């Protein structure tokens with residue numbers, strides 16, 4: 717059986733309405749019929765750390781106990797990284813340091829934990845960052861290093877640039893829109909190469925962003941996020957129209973056969 721490899725991209729703080737207006741390269745893949753777009757309503761609260769846990773373990777914040785950003789401890793749940801490791805797959809992540817705190821080690825030490833290579837950890841190969849203005853280009857370069865050096869079967873890529881622009885300028889600002897376009901340019905350059913190498917790709921967001929430069933609540937701009945399925949197996953794994961954030965892990969496990 718053909719072995720699929722998966723790249724999961726979580727564009728932190730990307731509201732669906734702006735995604736649709738700004739992600740021209742990604743929507744070009746849809747017009748070429750190699751990708752599909754649908755929307756997700758994120759779980760509550762619409763905050764980062766709780767929803768990293770939801771995306772990666774399938775548990776809602778009040779099930780996982782990670783219901784605020786300030787709850788800093790290892791996850792007690794089984795993540796996509798755990799399932800992949802059990803199946804003998806290679807895992808990697810280029811992500812914000814909270815992901816390391818959830819699955820590899822907590823608390824995060826900026827001087828010790830930026831680069832992690834440990835076969836005994838759920839994320840076997842990780843490059844993590846802690847500054848909210850860490851450039852998205854650098855993060856994608858970190859991910860490309862991990863991909864080419866360690867050939868992961870499943871890799872998380874998690875840039876913070878869009879969320880950071882939203883917190884500084886708000887969801888309806890030109891700055892936020894331009895940051896989303898900037899992500900699109902990076903994706904437009906690299907996704908076709910990954911597709912040519914046989915990867916299945918998902919692009920989504922943890923939560924959106926409001927005009928008051930924050931998020932956490934029920935407003936559509938904060939809660940409705942995109943879900944892009946790129947590649948045949950990814951499109952087949954996600955039910956059209958009824959996808960849920962808590963089921964993302966199921967779609968990924970189905971593709972990875974783990």
Ligand SMILES: [Zn+2]
Pocket residue numbers: 729764879883931
């Ligand atoms: Zn945020």
